[in-house]
Amino acid sequence: MRLAVPTVSNVFIQQQLFKCQEELVAGRSLGAQIKKMSLIPDLMGDVISVGEESGSLVQSFNDIADNYDQDVRELIQIMTTVFEPLMIIVVGAGIGFVVIAMLLPIFQMDILAG
Numbered sequence: 001m002r003l004a005v006p007t008v009s010n011v012f013i014q015q016q017l018f019k020c021q022e023e024l025v026a027g028r029s030l031g032a033q034i035k036k037m038s039l040i041p042d043l044m045g046d047v048i049s050v051g052e053e054s055g056s057l058v059q060s061f062n063d064i065a066d067n068y069d070q071d072v073r074e075l076i077q078i079m080t081t082v083f084e085p086l087m088i089i090v091v092g093a094g095i096g097f098v099v100i101a102m103l104l105p106i107f108q109m110d111i112l113a114g
Contacts, residue, residue: 013039030057 001021008014020033031049035042044064051060 013037 001017001024005014005017005021008017016037016039020030020037023033024030029049029052031045031047031052034040034048035045037045047060047064048057051057
């Protein structure tokens with residue numbers, strides 16, 4: 001915890017982790033302290049508590065990381081699915097603008113010649 005807390009860029013989470021570190025030094029459970037943190041879901045605290053009790057804390061952290069990794073991948077997939085049609089419209093409008101900008105002088109010359 002001494003190494004992890006200074007690397008957190010969010011000041012609010014850093015303060016909560018510092019309090020958690022103090023409680024760990026006092027001999028309290030990591031899972032119970034994580035549950036007290038307002039920004040971290042209770043499920044994470046439950047998984048950490050089970051990992052502490054079963055002696056597989058590293059596996060619990062790996063499971064949490066895999067779960068968040070999967071959530072982020074799904075969110076990215078949803079965002080790209082939503083933005084893809086929007087990008088097609090934007091690129092199409094840009095190409096249409098360039099085509100009109102090139103053809104408009106030709107049409108104006110034809111009108112003036114007639």
